[in-house]
Amino acid sequence: MARTINKNVKQDILKSVEELVAKIGVNSISLGDIAKKCDISKGTLYYYYSSKDDIIFDIIVKHVKELEEEYLEWIERHKEDLTPERFLSVIFNKGVKLFDRAKMHIFLINECIKGNDILRDKFNELWFAWQKKLEVGVLQAFKDIEDAESFAYLLMLIIDGLAIQEVMQGKFIGDDKLIEVVKKIGEKQC
Amino acid sequence: MARTINKNVKQDILKSVEELVAKIGVNSISLGDIAKKCDISKGTLYYYYSSKDDIIFDIIVKHVKELEEEYLEWIERHKEDLTPERFLSVIFNKGVKLFDRAKMHIFLINECIKGNDILRDKFNELWFAWQKKLEVGVLQAFKDIEDAESFAYLLMLIIDGLAIQEVMQGKFIGDDKLIEVVKKIGEKQC
Amino acid sequence: MARTINKNVKQDILKSVEELVAKIGVNSISLGDIAKKCDISKGTLYYYYSSKDDIIFDIIVKHVKELEEEYLEWIERHKEDLTPERFLSVIFNKGVKLFDRAKMHIFLINECIKGNDILRDKFNELWFAWQKKLEVGVLQAFKDIEDAESFAYLLMLIIDGLAIQEVMQGKFIGDDKLIEVVKKIGEKQC
Amino acid sequence: MARTINKNVKQDILKSVEELVAKIGVNSISLGDIAKKCDISKGTLYYYYSSKDDIIFDIIVKHVKELEEEYLEWIERHKEDLTPERFLSVIFNKGVKLFDRAKMHIFLINECIKGNDILRDKFNELWFAWQKKLEVGVLQAFKDIEDAESFAYLLMLIIDGLAIQEVMQGKFIGDDKLIEVVKKIGEKQC
DNA sequence: GATGAATGAGTTTTCATTCAT
DNA sequence: AATGAATGAAAACTCATTCAT
Numbered sequence: 001m002a003r004t005i006n007k008n009v010k011q012d013i014l015k016s017v018e019e020l021v022a023k024i025g026v027n028s029i030s031l032g033d034i035a036k037k038c039d040i041s042k043g044t045l046y047y048y049y050s051s052k053d054d055i056i057f058d059i060i061v062k063h064v065k066e067l068e069e070e071y072l073e074w075i076e077r078h079k080e081d082l083t084p085e086r087f088l089s090v091i092f093n094k095g096v097k098l099f100d101r102a103k104m105h106i107f108l109i110n111e112c113i114k115g116n117d118i119l120r121d122k123f124n125e126l127w128f129a130w131q132k133k134l135e136v137g138v139l140q141a142f143k144d145i146e147d148a149e150s151f152a153y154l155l156m157l158i159i160d161g162l163a164i165q166e167v168m169q170g171k172f173i174g175d176d177k178l179i180e181v182v183k184k185i186g187e188k189q190c
Numbered sequence: 191m192a193r194t195i196n197k198n199v200k201q202d203i204l205k206s207v208e209e210l211v212a213k214i215g216v217n218s219i220s221l222g223d224i225a226k227k228c229d230i231s232k233g234t235l236y237y238y239y240s241s242k243d244d245i246i247f248d249i250i251v252k253h254v255k256e257l258e259e260e261y262l263e264w265i266e267r268h269k270e271d272l273t274p275e276r277f278l279s280v281i282f283n284k285g286v287k288l289f290d291r292a293k294m295h296i297f298l299i300n301e302c303i304k305g306n307d308i309l310r311d312k313f314n315e316l317w318f319a320w321q322k323k324l325e326v327g328v329l330q331a332f333k334d335i336e337d338a339e340s341f342a343y344l345l346m347l348i349i350d351g352l353a354i355q356e357v358m359q360g361k362f363i364g365d366d367k368l369i370e371v372v373k374k375i376g377e378k379q380c
Numbered sequence: 381m382a383r384t385i386n387k388n389v390k391q392d393i394l395k396s397v398e399e400l401v402a403k404i405g406v407n408s409i410s411l412g413d414i415a416k417k418c419d420i421s422k423g424t425l426y427y428y429y430s431s432k433d434d435i436i437f438d439i440i441v442k443h444v445k446e447l448e449e450e451y452l453e454w455i456e457r458h459k460e461d462l463t464p465e466r467f468l469s470v471i472f473n474k475g476v477k478l479f480d481r482a483k484m485h486i487f488l489i490n491e492c493i494k495g496n497d498i499l500r501d502k503f504n505e506l507w508f509a510w511q512k513k514l515e516v517g518v519l520q521a522f523k524d525i526e527d528a529e530s531f532a533y534l535l536m537l538i539i540d541g542l543a544i545q546e547v548m549q550g551k552f553i554g555d556d557k558l559i560e561v562v563k564k565i566g567e568k569q570c
Numbered sequence: 571m572a573r574t575i576n577k578n579v580k581q582d583i584l585k586s587v588e589e590l591v592a593k594i595g596v597n598s599i600s601l602g603d604i605a606k607k608c609d610i611s612k613g614t615l616y617y618y619y620s621s622k623d624d625i626i627f628d629i630i631v632k633h634v635k636e637l638e639e640e641y642l643e644w645i646e647r648h649k650e651d652l653t654p655e656r657f658l659s660v661i662f663n664k665g666v667k668l669f670d671r672a673k674m675h676i677f678l679i680n681e682c683i684k685g686n687d688i689l690r691d692k693f694n695e696l697w698f699a700w701q702k703k704l705e706v707g708v709l710q711a712f713k714d715i716e717d718a719e720s721f722a723y724l725l726m727l728i729i730d731g732l733a734i735q736e737v738m739q740g741k742f743i744g745d746d747k748l749i750e751v752v753k754k755i756g757e758k759q760c
Numbered sequence: 761g762a763t764g765a766a767t768g769a770g771t772t773t774t775c776a777t778t779c780a781t
Numbered sequence: 782a783a784t785g786a787a788t789g790a791a792a793a794c795t796c797a798t799t800c801a802t
Binding site for chain 5: 220222233236240242
Binding site: 006040041042043044047 | 761763765
């Protein structure tokens with residue numbers, strides 16, 4: 001019998017899992033939790049996904065795609081007045097935090113490094129694609145930048161670092177100070 | 191009265207767990223695995239530690255302490271010729287990576303954010319203490335630095351970001367480029 | 381090697397176990413708990429007692445003996461003015477409750493019926509001996525009593541029933557009412 | 571493995587647990603024992619009940635409800651000729667004993683007092699409800715009774731006491747004598 | 761398409777008991 | 782006389798997965 005997959009059910013599942021992952025992490029959610037949240041049976045879950053890993057894979061793709069899309073949208077809206085401050089502000093202050101996905105971000109990374117190479121490679125691929133798009137924004141915001149690629153890379157590191165800070169609820173020095181420091185990199189020097 | 195715990199067994203356990211955590215992550219190791227690796231019974235494990243969390247707690251303390259110690263040692267050895275390049279090099283290239291603890295670092299963070307507040311607060315406390323020590327190094331390496339605190343904070347973010355990169359085996363742009371970029375922050379500008 | 385048993389240590393153990401049993405029940409206390417409360421090692425515990433059951437056995441003997449002694453002492457003190465009310469009052473209101481041992485009483489009974497026949501027979505033997513002594517008190521308090529034996533037996537049932545009420549924290553009707561009801565049994569009727 | 575669909579799995583479990591509890595007590599039965607007796611897996615047990623306490627809770631409700639029902643049925647059948655003797659006889663001789671549940675009764679009480687307040691309150695609630703129904707029987711059997719409430723309470727104490735006697739296999743004086751003694755309470759006095 | 765009963769291998773944890781010192 | 786390190790068997794509980802319906 002050929003399977004006819006109902007897209008709506010799949011999306012329902014993903015949305016529910018996303019919420020659960022963001023709350024309690026990948027390892028802590030059981031398929032029972034997911035089924036209950038979706039108001040479907042565990043059997044149905046297995047009709048749409050062949051394993052728990054399968055679900056997580058889809059979540060990762062969705063997560064990075066959404067981060068990217070929301071970023072691109074923002075850049076598009078502000079392309080006229082893209083000052084370094086505003087650019088860095090959206091990256092830092094609103095970056096992973098804006099989308100309220102810091103926790104999921106870290107949880108997913110953790111899942112990737114537990115041994116699932118396919119998952120990890122997919123995440124890296126998507127992450128790298130985003131970095132390339134970040135470069136475009138960097139060039140727009142910092143006219144005099146010398147090495148936009150390295151700068152974009154640095155921003156990605158900082159985003160990951162901030163995600164960790166966010167989930168760890170560490171002492172944050174404040175956006176203004178952070179922006180002030182990083183801004184210098186893109187500015188002309190003597 | 192006062193229990194004299196066999197230090198060797200406790201250290202044996204910690205070392206084994208460290209290796210296992212670095213290999214397969216906190217959630218993936220069972221107490222059975224640990225006991226087998228140490229060649230002791232599960233009962234003995236509980237003689238030394240009252241729970242799995244207890245063990246992880248000790249691991250975290252050990253992990254951050256060691257990172258700190260090795261860093262301080264390095265700074266001490268190089269205090270005569272602490273150029274910005276060398277300083278950033280040890281932080282970035284050798285930071286978490288040097289000690290081959292990136293994976294454990296991320297795994298431990300993940301463990302912290304799963305809901306164990308005590309664990310998380312301890313990690314934050316230790317991490318903040320290290321940041322303060324980093325500030326001292328920053329001041330030594332960058333004579334003209336304006337805001338050493340923010341810079342040290344940035345470095346911590348980058349270290350976390352690099353740890354993620356390391357465990358995810360993402361495309362790394364190379365230390366030289368990264369150092370070049372970050373160095374600018376500490377330099378005088380027009 | 382002949383064992384030289386230190387009476388004081390044994391008494392220390394018994395006292396501690398008694399307190400623990402009264403608080404959390406026989407099954408819930410571990411030898412570790414006992415050792416900690418006595419401030420001795422588990423090994424020492426095994427020097428004085430060959431098993432957990434051994435300890436419980438001693439506790440039971442001590443428990444019933446003390447109940448009996450305190451009762452006899454009280455009867456002796458009040459033999460001059462032993463009204464039915466006072467007698468029933470001490471049996472009911474102060475019976476098991478007086479000695480604050482209701483919980484232990486029930487816990488011990490439970491232990492006995494779990495399969496340990498030796499324990500059970502010992503308890504019964506002691507309990508029956510006490511019943512016989514109760515009969516003497518009954519005869520003193522109720523001059524016109526017809527069947528003192530049955531009455532004493534009834535009192536034993538009530539004491540057990542009250543012990544259960546006590547530990548279950550059920551709704552108690554009040555001593556006065558209970559005394560009033562039971563008193564009738566011992567009184568002349570038309 | 572042959573999967574035999576059993577619609578009455580929950581009832582099977584309860585019945586098996588009841589038998590085991592009556593035989594060896596609550597603490598002594600493991601979920602493994604139960605599963606084996608029901609010929610199901612431990613997993614299945616947890617499919618129907620979320621914990622051991624959950625099972626015991628159901629057992630308690632069932633136990634008290636059944637005691638009550640059988641008593642009410644009996645009263646209904648004998649309402650025409652409810653002499654004091656017959657009434658007391660069914661309460662004492664057949665009360666807890668009749669239904670062969672004395673052991674379970676005590677075991678359940680013991681479970682309640684070990685710290686499980688919810689269990690205890692439930693038991694008390696049910697027990698009190700039964701006492702109220704006993705009062706009705708008392709009024710029917712003893713026309714001249716003054717304080718039916720206290721008398722019913724006394725009967726409850728005696729039932730508990732008899733349950734203990736039963737499980738402890740103590741020396742029983744005989745129903746006739748006990749009935750004779752208690753009967754006096756309900757009779758007119760000078 | 762969808763279900764939910766059933767599973768079994770896995771997990772963490774407890775604890776009475778032993779024994780060399 | 783006393784200890785405490787070590788154990789192993791058993792406990793309660795979890796959960797991804799299967800499959801007949």
